[in-house]
Amino acid sequence: MTQRTLSIIKPDAVERNLQGRILSMIQEKGLKIVALKMLYLTREQARGFYDVHREKPFFDSLTDYMSSGPIVVSVLEGDGAIDRYREIMGATNPESAGQGTIRKAFALDIEKNSVHGSDAPETAYREISFFFSQMELVG
Ligand code: CMP
Numbered sequence: 471m472t473q474r475t476l477s478i479i480k481p482d483a484v485e486r487n488l489q490g491r492i493l494s495m496i497q498e499k500g501l502k503i504v505a506l507k508m509l510y511l512t513r514e515q516a517r518g519f520y521d522v523h524r525e526k527p528f529f530d531s532l533t534d535y536m537s538s539g540p541i542v543v544s545v546l547e548g549d550g551a552i553d554r555y556r557e558i559m560g561a562t563n564p565e566s567a568g569q570g571t572i573r574k575a576f577a578l579d580i581e582k583n584s585v586h587g588s589d590a591p592e593t594a595y596r597e598i599s600f601f602f603s604q605m606e607l608v609g
Contacts, residue, residue, distance in 0.1 A: 473551040474504065474607075475588045476597035481539035482582035484508075489542045492572055492585065496546060499558050504609040505545035505602050513537045519600055532581060543601045547609055552594055555587040 477496065479489050493503065511519065516533040523529050546555055560571025564583055567574040577583040588594035598607075 472547065472549055473591065473594065474545050474547050474598060474609075475552045475555050475594045476586075476601065477544045477546050477555060478586040479542035479544075480582065480584055480586060481535060481541060482578050483576055483584040484540050484542060486576075488576055488584070492576070493542075493544070495572055495575075496544075496555070496558060499554065501546040501548045501551055501555060501558070502609075503544050504547045505598075505607050506542070507544075507601070507606075508540055508542045509601075510540050511537045519597070528581060535581060545598050545602060545607060552588055552591065556589070559585050559587050 479492050483489065483492060489508075497503065513533060516536040517524075517529075520529065520533055520536070523532065526532075548554060558572060560567030560573035560577075562573075562583060563580045564573045564577035565580075567577065572585050573583050577585075588597050
């Protein structure tokens with residue numbers, strides 16, 4: 471089934487100029503980029519985006535980090551895109567990420583883990599709508 475998922479290239483990766491290499495890894499695996507932009511999140515926007523983690527001990531640190539520098543957000547499309555992108559990213563903790571994954575290659579630690587991807591169809595819909603209007607989706 472064709473799906474769409476949200477990808478974020480996080481501040482640690484943009485700061486190291488890795489966005490091109492990460493987008494290449496995504497494209498080489500056959501996912502299509504149907505929307506793309508670079509922006510800063512305010513602290514409040516980051517807190518809104520990660521609202522589901524509000525009660526977690528890492529929430530303040532995560533949202534400070536996510537608003538610390540520019541990010542690259544994109545919408546990826548393809549058959550089973552949500553799970554496929556999660557495989558391309560690798561595990562949240564880079565120490566557990568498999569060879570050839572983005573996080574194995576680039577993540578610094580469990581927080582500064584270079585990329586985010588939606589984890590389910592409902593979250594993908596919410597997260598895509600958070601960043602993009604219908605007009606910005608080219609599919
Ligand atoms: P992400 O896939 O964007 O989803 C939530 C983010 O919280 C996660 O990637 C990490 O950046 C961060 N995160 C998850 N678990 C931890 C943790 N135990 N400590 C610090 N940050 C975490």
